[in-house]
Amino acid sequence: MxxxxxxxxxxxxxxxxxxxxxxxxxxxxxxxxxxxxxxxxxxxxxxxxxxxxxxxxxxxxxxxxxxxxxxxxxxWNVYDPQVIRWRLAGADRPHQLRSLTVLRSAVEPIAAGLAARHATAEQCAELTECALGMVATSRGHQLEAYLVHDVAFHRVILNASGNEMFARLGDVVAEVLAGRTHHEVMFEDPDPAAVTLHVQVAEAVREGDAARAEELTREITVGALQELDILAP
Amino acid sequence: MxxxxxxxxxxxxxxxxxxxxxxxxxxxxxxxxxxxxxxxxxxxxxxxxxxxxxxxxxxxxxxxxxxxxxxxxxxWNVYDPQVIRWRLAGADRPHQLRSLTVLRSAVEPIAAGLAARHATAEQCAELTECALGMVATSRGHQLEAYLVHDVAFHRVILNASGNEMFARLGDVVAEVLAGRTHHEVMFEDPDPAAVTLHVQVAEAVREGDAARAEELTREITVGALQELDILAP
DNA sequence: GTGACATATAAGTCTGACTTTTTGTTCACA
DNA sequence: TGTGAACAAAAAGTCAGACTTATATGTCAC
The missing domain is CATH 1.10.10.10 (Winged helix-like DNA-binding domain superfamily/Winged helix DNA-binding domain)
Structure with missing residues (x-):
């Protein structure tokens, strides 16, 4: 790979x-x-x-x-994709995964807000398609197929933000999501609430509702933080 | 240099x-x-x-x-510090500065919230010192001295967040702040309201009030966005 | 038009000799 | 005994030249 x-x-x-x-x-x-x-x-x-x-x-x-x-x-240049990959492959993996998840939680809500403003019609369509794909594969232990749609969804958001710095975090997010599915706790089907949130984000972006897209995405990333026991009490 | x-x-x-x-x-x-x-x-x-x-x-x-x-x-590996420096040195400078400012606006509030939780006593002291330095140099065209304290302030916040990904953005923020002072509109003394916000962030971090630190920092970064006419209407 | 083959090209690799910088030691002198 | 200047060794840095390998492209037969 x-x-x-x-x-x-x-x-x-x-x-x-x-x-x-x-x-x-x-x-x-x-x-x-x-x-x-x-x-x-x-x-x-x-x-x-x-x-x-x-x-x-x-x-x-x-x-x-x-x-x-x-x-x-x-x-170290910790943003170098190769360095990230090397660290994820080694003993530092859990720590690295946490750092990246926190980064995600900071960036993605803002990116979603920007996406609601700047997304093209084509990107909106892609987003909806991804969300539907997630719904379709959210039951019956189709974890791999679900992951593909999940990754694609977040990539579209980051790209649609129109910010090149955000766009380049697509690989990072992909790595984090894949890590969760493959190495962390993810034995059962994904949380239905999370799936619904993705559908709603797609809606908000389509309607150009930046505030709602941001808030909904924040809920998604908070969920990701909680999965790793990174609390916000 | x-x-x-x-x-x-x-x-x-x-x-x-x-x-x-x-x-x-x-x-x-x-x-x-x-x-x-x-x-x-x-x-x-x-x-x-x-x-x-x-x-x-x-x-x-x-x-x-x-x-x-x-x-x-x-x-391109747009997070590579050398690539960032090269782009800032060329015709792409304005565009690059905008991208980085948006990134800042996403990261710094979250980092400040984490700093409020994780900052050591020493870091709190440093932060207060920086804020006081900013106040002291905020009048009388001491732009260079002010910049030094401003950069130091944001570096401490990013480091105190305890997240290595955030910590490595210290150079980026330094570059953005320096760019604003040296190349953009910054003929007069800094906005007193911004100075006050920094003092308040230092307070909030010292008191461990994460939500307030985050919100106040968000106000700072929103100000930075507005300076570059990146609106949020 | 399609496919196999030949060819030229530019990167990739290796080797060996030489240069330059820097560290640490030695030795003379105060 | 402490200071410093000269010296020697070590490792990276540089260069030139010969050779290897992959591959894009053109050629030719079918």
Whole structure:
């Protein structure tokens, strides 16, 4: 699925990246390019390219006479989709999933409000279609099919907001929703109330009712927070 | 300030990156590594490292027998701090500033609410200090000094939220605030009402009043939206 | 027009030699 | 004993050149 492994340098990244993201090398650890090149059985040039990419993600820092130093987590480019994927693949997964869910809860209501203002007729149609798809697959253990429509729904909202920063969070939301279905508690059919909320959001967007779209989406994200026991008492 | 230019490859990036981010090469444009290496008077290895970094930002895609293709803006990693800086430095600046301000308006109120719950005593003290600094410099054309305190204030809020995704938006907010002071309308002293709001947010966080901190911060961000004529009628 | 094949092209890879920066040590001198 | 300047070693940085591989495109037979 995510195994693109474009070229040798890509293969190195897919091994070293997750390892660093999982915290296998504590901050301050020092690696040497030559040694890494030997370990991965690639030439120094290939290894250097991989290190450059890790450096651009602020996962490591390369300094002369010292080596390649692993940086503290607080330095990482945590919005880099690849970093997010690497972290979700490792031991940090639960923590990462919580952070992302909180981010979602901040962004999506505002995005829905904007979508109600800016959505095109086509986007409104897509949204309704997604919502109907969710209703149709909400019973009878069709969790995978339901997930597809759920992800599509939220993607349309984020895109329709007209804000490029929101639009680029589509992958993040997809990852969170998939995580919930595949790894977290989600044995039974989805909550009927949540399904209804999605239908109502689609309605509100179609009617251009920004305030209602925002409020309804807030209810959806509050539900997501509660599922992870992130309370708001 | 931002001119780190670490190594030759860094110098290449600082020229090529902004050019691409500014849209000088339309999506689909094809560059050749050898040609670029000649143009920048560096070896192919150095050029390749630079291309790899641009590729990790999804600004370009490198394919055999084709070359280095510039990707559509919708593919870019718009949360990469370097990409944000490059775009802010170019013709895209106004558009970028608007996107980021909308993002701010979504995130900061939620972050303030969380800060009210999670802030340490030290963070509360810092916050109060920042707010007082803002008050002290809010009159008499001390715009630069005011900006320093303003940026610090919002950084503390984002950090105190305890959410790493929010915390990493500190640079973004700093950039937006600096942009407003340096390039946009900001000839006179800051709005006294805004200053008061910051003081009140500090209060609310200190008292652990999440709902009030959130609401007051929302008022601040709504003000920022209005300054850019992003209405909410 | 369709499909198999050949060819040219540009990225990808490897190697080895050389340069540059920086750290840490050593040694002289106050 | 402490200070500092010179020195040596280590690791990244840079370069040039030869070679490999994938692939877009054109060619030809059918």
């Amino acid at each position: 995510t195994t693109r492994g474009r070229g040798l340098h890509g293969h190195v990244l897919e091994t070293l990246g997750p390892a660093i993201a999982a915290g296998e090398y504590p901050p301050g650890s020092v690696l040497r390019t030559d040694e890494l090149a030997q370990r991965f059985e690639v030439s120094r040039s290939v290894m250097r390219e991989a290190v450059r990419v890790l450096e651009s993600m602020h996962l490591v820092e390369s300094r002369r006479r010292v080596g390649v130093t692993v940086l503290a987590k607080s330095e | 931002t001119t780190r230019g670490r190594g030759l490859h860094g110098h290449v990036l600082e020229t090529l990156g902004p050019a691409i981010a500014a849209g000088e090469y339309p999506p689909g444009s094809v560059l050749r590594t050898d040609e670029l290496a000649q143009r920048f008077e560096v070896s192919r290895s150095v050029m390749r490292e630079a291309v790899r970094v641009l590729e990790s930002m999804h600004l370009v895609e490198s394919r055999r027998r084709v070359g280095v293709t510039v990707l559509a803006k919708s593919e």
